[in-house]
Amino acid sequence: MEEKRFAVLIDADNVSSKYIKNILDEISNYGIATYKRIYxxxxxxxxxGWKEVLLENSISPIQQYSYTTGKNATDSAMIIDAMDILYSNSVEGFCIVSSDSDFTKLAVRLRESGMIVIGMGEEKTPKPFSVACNIFKYLDILSEVEEQDTIENSAVKSKEDKEKDENNKLEIKAKEAKTMTDIKIIEESIIKIITENGNELKGMDMGELGSRLVKRYPDFDVRNYGYSKLSKFITSFNSLDLETELNNLTVRVKTNDVNLKTIENTVIKIIKENGEKGINMGELNQKLVENYPNFNVRNYGYSKFSKLINELNEVTIKSKGRNGCAKTVTLLKNVLKK
Structure with missing residues (x-):
């Protein structure tokens, strides 16, 4: 299969030269860099800092003077060149390297033209730019992971190296909390993808699941969460199982080991603890998950939580507010007196 051709366009004003290896290594995973330009x-x-690495990496420098203070002429030059390359029909994708949100519209326009757009920038990159790309990589995290691998591969770790090791892990977790797609959202999406596109008992091929996650969240990369492999990332969730079948890795949603009657008794107990006013539907769902981490209405044959609650004999759903948007779950009067 012929490899896809990419135009790599780097904004020297917003990206450090220390990331050059990470940039070129990452793009090689997707195809060949036929254009390598830096502005x-x-x-x-x-x-x-960039001048030292241009020749050894065969990157063409494009001179762009700052005509006016406070205006970024480099962005305009990159955008013009990107459109020229697009109309030349000589590539199948673009790699835009910058932490600047000014390239958001460019990424959108290139994707509309059928191009694969890979964005690369630091963790500070605004969300609009990262989600406008097909795939987005955080260069500072990739660099940290590489440094971590070097330390771990050393025969002997000094005390300072061990401290750096722990600090790096803490930094990754801190960044995850600030800018990455929340790991809980990723877990919920995995369960949803498996149940909507297959069978939670049958599961889904891990490779296909990974591809679907990147399509939903362009910044998804297991390295952002401190893992080097998707398999390790998957097994970190209590709600998921990873099994090997015919040399293929299959991800399954763990089935509930609690019957519906037990769920009903727990619902009654939760509502009684909350008083006669009942409990908000969303809060009730959350409390059930706290009691049963693998709780999923789909495992009981329902597509909606409200439908499962409606099927319980001793509770009822009441609507409040305009258009009945707010829903509260209460006990039937005879149950409340027990």
């Missing part, structure tokens, strides 16, 4: 004012002292 900046090479008369500026800020560009000195």
């Amino acid at each position: 900046g004012d090479w008369t500026s002292k800020n560009a000195a």
Whole structure:
């Protein structure tokens, strides 16, 4: 199969030269970089770091003077070149390397033209740009992971290395909390993807699941969460099972080991603890998950939580507010007196 051709366009004003290896290594996973251009004012002292790595990585520098203070002429030059390359029909994809949200519209336009758009930038990259790409990679995290691997591969770890090891892990977790798609959202999406596109008992091929996650969340990369393999990431969730079948890895949603009658008794107990006013539908769902981590209405044959509650004999759902948007679950009067 012929590899896809990519145009790699780098914004020297917003990306450090220390990431050059990460940039080129990552793009090689998707195809061949036929264009490698970097844009900046090479008369500026800020560009000195890049000058040392351009020749050895065969990157063409594009001179762009700063015509006016406060205006970024580099962005305009990159956008113009990107459109010229697009109309030349010589590539199948673009790699836009910048932490600047000004390239959001460019990413959208390239995707509309059928291009694969891979974005790369630091963790500070605004969300609109990262989600506008097909795939987005955080360069500072990739760099940290590489440094971590180097330390772990050393024969002997010094005390300082061990401390750095722990600090890196803490930093990754801190960044995850600030900017990455929340890991809980990822877990919920995995369960939803499996149940909507297959059978939770039969499961889904791990490779296909990974592809679907990237389509939903362009910034999804297991390295963002401190893992080096998707399989390790999957097994970190209590709600999921990973099994090997005919040399294929299959992800399954763990089935509930609690029958519906037990669920009903737990619902009654929760409502009684909350008083006669009942309990909000969303809060009730959350409390059931706290009691039974693998709780999933689909495992009982329902597509909606409200439908499962409606099937319980001793509770009722009441609507409140305009258009009945707010829903509260209460006990029938005879049950409340027990």
